Amino acid sequence: MAAPSPTETRDAQILLAVAAIPSGRVATYGGVALAAGLPRQARLVGRILSRLPAGSTLPWHRVVNAQGRLSLPAGSAERETQIARLRDEGVEVIGGRIDLRRFGIDAPAAL
């Protein structure tokens, strides 16, 4: 087998980490990168999601920035889709913001 390129290994790890986010929870870019074994590589996560092909079953909508805010620009269909899907999973999105204390992947189940 041909040796996998470092880049392909990284994006694959990130894709797996994003797919591992449970429904009703959200993860930060840095958190996903860390879960993928790539600390400080938050930008890699953003790069993968931005280049994510349509038709992907990846729950990219569960990935938000460290401030609990949606990174997509306001007025974008993707942004509305992300909010709608998160709310459908039980995540409260207020003003484009999410309480990571409650819905963060590392947040307690009850509060």
Added chain:
DNA sequence: GATATGACCGCAA
């Protein structure tokens, strides 16, 4: 090869 940009992060003021 170098520069600029990007769905980012953390800290400091």
Added chain:
DNA sequence: TTTGCGGCCATAT
């Protein structure tokens, strides 16, 4: 709360 700075990697020009 916002802004600025440095750090990290890949892509486009």
